[in-house]
Amino acid sequence: MNNIRIGYGYDVHKFSEDRKLVLGGIEIPFEKGLLGHSDADVLLHAITDAILGALALGDIGSHFPDDDPKYEGAESVELLKHCYRLVKEKGYVIGNMDATVIAERPKLQPYINSMREQVAKIFETEVGNISVKATTSEKMGFAGREEGIIAQCTVLLKMY
Template structure:
């Protein structure tokens, strides 16, 4: 078994959409980034790459590489998961936390879990997504951006 963790942060942009786990969230602002700035999916990709000792998403999808401009992050997640499968690993589970003061994410959690599950063709029971606030503290609490953390446990097939 191998375990990996990933963290990602993006500041808000005045331009929508806000995408989390491949799901469009109703919010007047999106996140700044080279791709679609899906902070949750980016954390998951880093967790998978970390579990495999393959570096991070910046190594695999450099922000200066224009072919990743506005990339759909779920496609990049599929690529990372395929790297795990090629090395003979499957996902035991992924546990994620989204940290955002706004918007309230509870209404989106099941859709986000389903979107990720469908993208990587794994049972939804293997995907945990939670949301929390920073109680007004720090950049998240000041509503300047969103942070996500993911942990993945891989097993050798």
Template sequence: MIRSGIGYDVHRLVPERKLILGGVEIPYTLGLDGHSDADVLLHAIKDALLGAAGLGDIGRHFPDTDGRYKGISSLKLLVEVGAILNRHGYCVNNIDATIVAQKPKLAPYIAQMNQNIAEALQLTVGQVNVKATTTEGLGFAGQGQGMAAYATASITAAKV
């Protein structure tokens, strides 16, 4: 049985925070605000994976009211989501995701993001596709107030 899920996340850009996307620290004057490292891309991917499996969302599994997750690497949590899927008899087929950000240019970092995600989920790089786009200056992302990410995931039930 093949299942699919979608994920969406958004975070505000603020000073004095690192910008982490796909587990890559990107040089920039602003970073994303959040309880964990605020990796908007990985948050959307985790929600897509959990949604595909019908297992809720990251807020259910890693609530921001739990101090254990303060500042935690979203890559570590992605590894845990992979383990949750495995325990429930699912394996990941593929992930497709889009980061929405006006600045900085993300093209130089996409290959490493794909690699990080693939390694965290024990996938091949060919099963992961990250893209980035701007909004032509429109909306909160286009005005540099924040970033968003969309993700889709396809999983297979190992036990039918």
């Protein structure tokens, strides 16, 4: 078994009316939410995929299928907690995590620290090991046209 493992995750969700916007396990005040079978937390989905990738255990869709009624409306925090239990079962902990959220709106800077704290709590680690950044795509592409939000994440797992 390797002493360290690295995983990468990516997710995208389009905006939808009449849904709340949840990013990083935090509800963000905004006129639209994200469309998805669960709460559509694009950031936590990217983090979950990075974790599963680091462990070579497939992807979020294979663990939590979007056609399974038991995951309808699921909180992504709970899905990530489940995957972090897999990390610990395999003898690893989070070394560090770096994520980027790409959206023209809403402006996310006021919520970044809360997102970092939420993820650090799930991973039972210090906030200093968790990086969440926000950027725009300079009005280009899917996110630039304000059709939705993209998230990317890299995680480093280390044996404890």
